[in-house]
Amino acid sequence: MKPLLRIVDLHKSFGTLEVLAGISIDVARGEKLSIIGPSGSGKTTLLRCINYLEKPTAGHIYVDDKLIGEKQVNGKFVHLSDRELAKERAEIGFVFQRFNLFPHLTALDNVSVAPRRVLGLEKRDAEERALAMLEKVGLAHKAGEYPERLSGGQQQRVAIARVLVMQPKLILLDEATSALDPELIGEVLKVIRELAEEGRTMIMVTHEIPFAEEISDRVIFMDDGKIVEEGPPHEIFSNPTHERTRVFLRQIIDR
Amino acid sequence: MIDFLRGYEDYLGGWLWEMGIASLATLQLMFVSFWLACAIGMVAALIPMARIKSLNLLVKLYIGFFRGVPVLVILYWIYFALPEMGYEVLVVSSYTAAILGLGIHGGAFLAEIFRSGIESLHKGQMEAALSLGMTPAKAMAYIVLPQAIRVVLPPIANFAVGLLKETALCSIIAAPELMLRAKDLASSSFLPMHAFVMAAVFYYIMSFPLMRAVEYLEVKMGKGLRTG
Numbered sequence: 001m002k003p004l005l006r007i008v009d010l011h012k013s014f015g016t017l018e019v020l021a022g023i024s025i026d027v028a029r030g031e032k033l034s035i036i037g038p039s040g041s042g043k044t045t046l047l048r049c050i051n052y053l054e055k056p057t058a059g060h061i062y063v064d065d066k067l068i069g070e071k072q073v074n075g076k077f078v079h080l081s082d083r084e085l086a087k088e089r090a091e092i093g094f095v096f097q098r099f100n101l102f103p104h105l106t107a108l109d110n111v112s113v114a115p116r117r118v119l120g121l122e123k124r125d126a127e128e129r130a131l132a133m134l135e136k137v138g139l140a141h142k143a144g145e146y147p148e149r150l151s152g153g154q155q156q157r158v159a160i161a162r163v164l165v166m167q168p169k170l171i172l173l174d175e176a177t178s179a180l181d182p183e184l185i186g187e188v189l190k191v192i193r194e195l196a197e198e199g200r201t202m203i204m205v206t207h208e209i210p211f212a213e214e215i216s217d218r219v220i221f222m223d224d225g226k227i228v229e230e231g232p233p234h235e236i237f238s239n240p241t242h243e244r245t246r247v248f249l250r251q252i253i254d255r
Numbered sequence: 256m257i258d259f260l261r262g263y264e265d266y267l268g269g270w271l272w273e274m275g276i277a278s279l280a281t282l283q284l285m286f287v288s289f290w291l292a293c294a295i296g297m298v299a300a301l302i303p304m305a306r307i308k309s310l311n312l313l314v315k316l317y318i319g320f321f322r323g324v325p326v327l328v329i330l331y332w333i334y335f336a337l338p339e340m341g342y343e344v345l346v347v348s349s350y351t352a353a354i355l356g357l358g359i360h361g362g363a364f365l366a367e368i369f370r371s372g373i374e375s376l377h378k379g380q381m382e383a384a385l386s387l388g389m390t391p392a393k394a395m396a397y398i399v400l401p402q403a404i405r406v407v408l409p410p411i412a413n414f415a416v417g418l419l420k421e422t423a424l425c426s427i428i429a430a431p432e433l434m435l436r437a438k439d440l441a442s443s444s445f446l447p448m449h450a451f452v453m454a455a456v457f458y459y460i461m462s463f464p465l466m467r468a469v470e471y472l473e474v475k476m477g478k479g480l481r482t483g
Contacts, residue, residue, distance in 0.1 A: 090388025100383035
């Protein structure tokens, strides 16, 4: 079967600092992929490149065989216009570490703004869909609240609803729970677990090792902008082949 | 003091009326030039975001120049200098010249305020909007600007207070407004002190609600609106 996401030899440098040094990954439809690694290893940058919040320095990304962020004109790769890029991004959901809810909008408007302004739905249809998504993350009763009146866990759940309402092909989660107080992590993981069970294609950057082990089909360990090793979660977590992976996991678990 | 107040005896009724009318003209001058400044300022703040180099440079020159030159000089320029230099198309009434001068000068000032407001927002707001499939223009219109406006409301109201007082400068080019009327009344009555004290009272009455608005906005906008 063709992969949903194909990343081919991706490089990203900020000035002289090489953050991604040739990453190639295929992700199958419905696959749950977790990316772990020390901070500065390039995990977040990789995720941000996938929906072109960062422009890769070299390499290509395909979703459903379609190039992301660029197109080929006479055999040459050229960057997409803002409008073309926006269209592609609408199909890729991104959950931010710090939620990034829109503070001037209620929870309901946070979720309905994209269906209205991007998909062009009528206000009523968009709100109906948004409310259904808030219901799904257990926050229909908070629809009228502004983000600052919500806990971190609730904010992140609204952010997930905001992504789901666009019915993305692929969901990227960038350390979705690491900005949360410990007692709030569970409610967000529960929502993510439900998404996984629905068979959605997800790529998570995470430090939640037990959770990653439970829900992922595959785990990638990154260091220094490269993939050090990858495999099924039980192999990576209980029997890693590389010393670096072992050291990293020990540090995380001893925390 | 009593002697001073006596000076108003013969004039009070007529002056109140005339200065009242002139105050309306001052308010009108302020409002029109305020909106012109807002429009110019907004355009000048947004252009650099489109990343077009030549336009960008133009905006930089505009802001740099007009922020560094007194509004009085600009009023002279528009009203006296440009027509004299042979640009006859540019001959305008003193009232239009006043609006243009205040608007163009204020626009440079507001551009900086708008820009700082937009930049004060966490870049995560723009990124979240983009990641949902909005174009940069839509993200600006629906997500960034509505928040930036709240941030910049207090400094904008502050600007409005300053603008109200700057309209007095327009009396120099004989634009019809309060200060010009006060000068007229001062010279016709030979009571300059009396006329200008009264003008000051009128200016104060007009700017007082604006100053209160600034205080109110600073408190109101100061709280809340945290980005998560």
